[in-house]
Amino acid sequence: MTARDWLVAAVLVAPLIGVAASSFAPRALLTRVALAVAASVGIAAVALAVVALAHPDHREIGRWIVVDPAGGLLLGVIGLVGLASALVSPQFLEGRGGTLFREDHADRIYWVTFFAFLAVLLAVPLAGNLGAAWLAIEATTAASALLVGFSGRARALEAGWKYLILTSLGLGIALLGILMLESAAGGGGGIELLTWRSLPHASLDPKVTIIAYVLLLAGLAAKIGWAPVHNWLPDAHSEAPAPVSALLSAALLPAVLLVAWRSEQALAPTIGARTAGGVLVGFGLVSLGVAVPFLWRPQAWKRLLAYSSLEHMGVIALGVGFGGPLAMAGVVVHIAGHALAKALGFYSATPLLGHEPRASGHSVGGIARTQPALGASVGISLGALAGLPPSPLFVSEVLIVAGGFQVGRPWTASAAAVLLALGFLGLAHALIDTVAGKARRRDRDFAPGLRSVTSLTVVTTALLLTLTVAALWLPGSAIVEGLMRGLG
Amino acid sequence: MSGVAWTLVALGIGVVVVRRRSIAVGLVTAQALLLAATALGQGGSFNSVVAAVALVLRGALLATLLLLLVRRTREARPVAAGVAPLARAGAAVGLALTLIWLVPPIGLDSAAAQRATLSLVAIGLVTAATRRATLFQVLGIVLVENGLAIAALSLPGTSSLAIEVGVAVDLLLIALVASVFHERIFVEFGAGDSTALRSLHDR
Numbered sequence: 001m002t003a004r005d006w007l008v009a010a011v012l013v014a015p016l017i018g019v020a021a022s023s024f025a026p027r028a029l030l031t032r033v034a035l036a037v038a039a040s041v042g043i044a045a046v047a048l049a050v051v052a053l054a055h056p057d058h059r060e061i062g063r064w065i066v067v068d069p070a071g072g073l074l075l076g077v078i079g080l081v082g083l084a085s086a087l088v089s090p091q092f093l094e095g096r097g098g099t100l101f102r103e104d105h106a107d108r109i110y111w112v113t114f115f116a117f118l119a120v121l122l123a124v125p126l127a128g129n130l131g132a133a134w135l136a137i138e139a140t141t142a143a144s145a146l147l148v149g150f151s152g153r154a155r156a157l158e159a160g161w162k163y164l165i166l167t168s169l170g171l172g173i174a175l176l177g178i179l180m181l182e183s184a185a186g187g188g189g190g191i192e193l194l195t196w197r198s199l200p201h202a203s204l205d206p207k208v209t210i211i212a213y214v215l216l217l218a219g220l221a222a223k224i225g226w227a228p229v230h231n232w233l234p235d236a237h238s239e240a241p242a243p244v245s246a247l248l249s250a251a252l253l254p255a256v257l258l259v260a261w262r263s264e265q266a267l268a269p270t271i272g273a274r275t276a277g278g279v280l281v282g283f284g285l286v287s288l289g290v291a292v293p294f295l296w297r298p299q300a301w302k303r304l305l306a307y308s309s310l311e312h313m314g315v316i317a318l319g320v321g322f323g324g325p326l327a328m329a330g331v332v333v334h335i336a337g338h339a340l341a342k343a344l345g346f347y348s349a350t351p352l353l354g355h356e357p358r359a360s361g362h363s364v365g366g367i368a369r370t371q372p373a374l375g376a377s378v379g380i381s382l383g384a385l386a387g388l389p390p391s392p393l394f395v396s397e398v399l400i401v402a403g404g405f406q407v408g409r410p411w412t413a414s415a416a417a418v419l420l421a422l423g424f425l426g427l428a429h430a431l432i433d434t435v436a437g438k439a440r441r442r443d444r445d446f447a448p449g450l451r452s453v454t455s456l457t458v459v460t461t462a463l464l465l466t467l468t469v470a471a472l473w474l475p476g477s478a479i480v481e482g483l484m485r486g487l488g
Numbered sequence: 489m490s491g492v493a494w495t496l497v498a499l500g501i502g503v504v505v506v507r508r509r510s511i512a513v514g515l516v517t518a519q520a521l522l523l524a525a526t527a528l529g530q531g532g533s534f535n536s537v538v539a540a541v542a543l544v545l546r547g548a549l550l551a552t553l554l555l556l557l558v559r560r561t562r563e564a565r566p567v568a569a570g571v572a573p574l575a576r577a578g579a580a581v582g583l584a585l586t587l588i589w590l591v592p593p594i595g596l597d598s599a600a601a602q603r604a605t606l607s608l609v610a611i612g613l614v615t616a617a618t619r620r621a622t623l624f625q626v627l628g629i630v631l632v633e634n635g636l637a638i639a640a641l642s643l644p645g646t647s648s649l650a651i652e653v654g655v656a657v658d659l660l661l662i663a664l665v666a667s668v669f670h671e672r673i674f675v676e677f678g679a680g681d682s683t684a685l686r687s688l689h690d691r
Contacts, residue, residue, distance in 0.1 A: 154685075155687055161666075161669050162688075169613060169632060175636050180594045180639075183595040183639075184594065191650065207592055208593075208595060234690070
C-alpha cells in the first residue's frame with residue numbers, strides 16, 4: 001500500500017473509530033475523546049487533500065475509490081469544517097435545552113451521530129462510482145436528520161422531518177436516473193458500468209442518457225438545496241445545532257454538488273458538453289434568482305445564512321456549468337471560501353443567540369455596539385459571503401462570470417452578474433444593520449462560547465486572505481487543468 | 489413480469505387509498521415479498537438469490553419496525569388525509585400516466601416493468617404529498633424504492649449486488665430515523681399528523 005492508500009484508509013476509518021469511541025468512552029472523558037478523534041479525522045482528511053491537490057496529475061481512479069483534485073478539495077473542506085464543528089460542539093452541548101433523546105444519553109448520541117455523519121460525508125468525494133456516491137449521500141440524510149432534530153423542539157422536529165422526507169424522495173428520483181443510466185449502457189456490467197472512469201467511454205443511448213441525467217440532477221438538487229427544490233434548506237439550517245448547520249451548509253451541500261459535477265463530466269461525451277453544462281447553469285440561475293429576494297428581507301441570522309447557501313450553491317452550479325478554465329478556478333475558490341465564511345457565520349450563532357435570544361426568530365441589529373468581538377465575527381462572515389473585497393468570494397464570482405463570457409455564454413453570464421450584484425446589495429445591507437445598526441438594550445457581557453469563536457475568527461480571516469491571494473494564482477494552474485480533465 | 493408488475497401497482501394504489509396504517513404496511517410488505525419471489529424466479533443465480541434475500545429481509549424488518557410504531561402510537565381515530573381517497577387515487581393514476589407518456593423506453597426487460605416502475609414512483613410521490621399521517625409519508629418513500637426495485641430486477645444483465653444491498657440498508661436507516669421522529673411528533677402533538685408541522689416560514 002502507498003502512503004496515499006494509507007491516508008484514504010485513515011480518512012474512512014477514523015470517523016468510525018469516533019463512532020465506537022463515543023459509544024463506549026466513560027462519561028467524564030467523552031468530550032476529550034471525541035475532540036481527540038475529531039482532530040485525527042481532520043488531520044487525515046486535510047493531509048489527503050494536500051496530497052491530492054499537490055499532485056493533480058497523479059490521480060488514483062479505482063472502481064470504488066477515487067483520489068483527485070476535486071475530491072481533495074472537498075476532503076479538505078470537510079476535514080477542516082468537521083474539526084471546527086467538533087471544537088465548538090462542547091459549548092453548544094453545555095448550553096443546550098431539551099433533546100430528542102433521553103437526557104442522560106443525549107451528549108453521547110450527539111457525538112456518535114456526529115461521527116457517523118462525518119464518516120459517510122467523507123466517503124462522498126472518495127466514492128469511485130455513482131452507485132457508491134448515491135449510497136453515501138443517502139446515508140448522510142439518516143445521520144444528519146437526527147442532528148437537525150437534536151433539540152427535540154417542535155420547530156426542530158418539523159425541520160428534521162421535512163429534510164428527511166423531501167431529500168429521501170429526491171434521492172429516490174436520483175436513483176431512478178442511475179438505474180436508467182445502467183439500462184442505457186445495456187446493463188450486465190455490474191458496478192464497473194457506473195464508475196467515473198468508465199461512464200465517459202461507455203456506449204450509452206443518448207436519448208435515455210439525457211433523461212437519466214436530468215432525473216439524477218433533479219434528485220441531487222433536492223439534497224444540494226438548488227431551487228426550486230430547496231424548501232427544506234432554510235428550515236433545517238436554522239433549526240439544527242449551530243455546529244451541525246455549519247457542516248450541512250459548508251460541507252454537505254458542496255460534497256453532493258461534487259457528485260453532480262462528476263456526473264456532468266462523465267456524461268458530457270454522450271449528451272454534449274453544452275447540454276450537460278446547460279442543466280447546471282439552469283439550476284444555478286434559478287437558485288440565484290430565488291435567493292436574492294430573501295437576502296433583501298430582514299431575516300433571522302441562521303435563516304439569512306441558509307438563503308445565502310442557496311445563492312452560493314447557485315454560483316457554484318453556474319461555474320461548473322460554464323466549465324471553462326476561468327470558471328473552474330472560480331469554483332475552487334468559491335467552494336473553499338464559502339465553506340470558511342459560512343462555517344464562521346454559523347459558529348457565531350451560539351454566542352449570538354446567547355447574547356440576543358431574539359436572533360433565533362428575528363433579524364438583529366448593532367451587535368458590534370454591545371459585543372464588539374462578536375460583531376467582528378459576524379461582520380467578517382457576512383462581509384466575506386457578500387463578496388466584499390478582499391473576500392475570496394469576490395474574486396471567485398468575478399472569475400465565474402468571466403468564465404461564462406469565456407465559454408460563449410454572454411447572456412447567462414450577464415444575468416448572473418446582475419443577480420450577484422443584487423445579492424451583494426442585500427447582504428451588504430444586512431451586514432451594516434446586523435453589525436453597526438441600531439442596537440437593542442442587551443446584557444453586554446453574556447455571549448456563551450465567544451472565546452472559541454473569536455479564535456476561529458482569527459484563523460478563518462487568515463485563511464480567507466490566503467485564499468484571496470491564491471485565487472489570483474489559480475487560473476491556468478495544474479489544479480485547474482486537473483479539474484477540467486475529469487476522471488475519464 | 490406483466491402480471492406481477494400490475495399486481496405491484498394495484499398494491500401501491502391500495503396504499504394511497506386505505507385509511508388504516510397497519511393495512512398500508514401490510515400492502516408494502518406484500519410488494520416486497522412479491523418482488524423477492526420475482527427475483528427468485530429469474531433463474532436462481534447467486535445474484536438473484538442474494539437480491540431476493542435482501543428484499544425479504546428489508547420487507548420483514550420494515551414491517552416489524554412500522555407495525556411496532558403503529559402499536560406504540562395508537563391514535564383514537566386515523567389521521568384524516570386532506571384529500572379524498574378517490575381524488576388521491578386519481579392524482580396517482582394521472583401522474584403515473586403522465587410519466588409513462590413522457591419517458592421513452594429505457595431498455596428494461598419489458599415495457600410492463602418500465603410502466604410499473606414509473607407508476608410506483610408516481611404513487612409514492614402522491615402518497616407522500618397527499619397523506620397527512622407521518623407514517624404514510626414514510627410509506628411513500630418505501631413505495632418509490634419498491635418501484636426502483638422493479639427496475640433493478642428488470643435491467644438487462646445483472647446489476648451490482650453491493651449497491652442493491654446498500655440501497656436496502658439505506659432505506660432501513662431512513663425508516664429507523666423516521667420512526668424516531670414519528671414517535672416524538674406523536675408525543676409532542678398527540679398525533680402523527682404532519683399538518684402540525686407548519687410553524688416554520690419566512691417572515
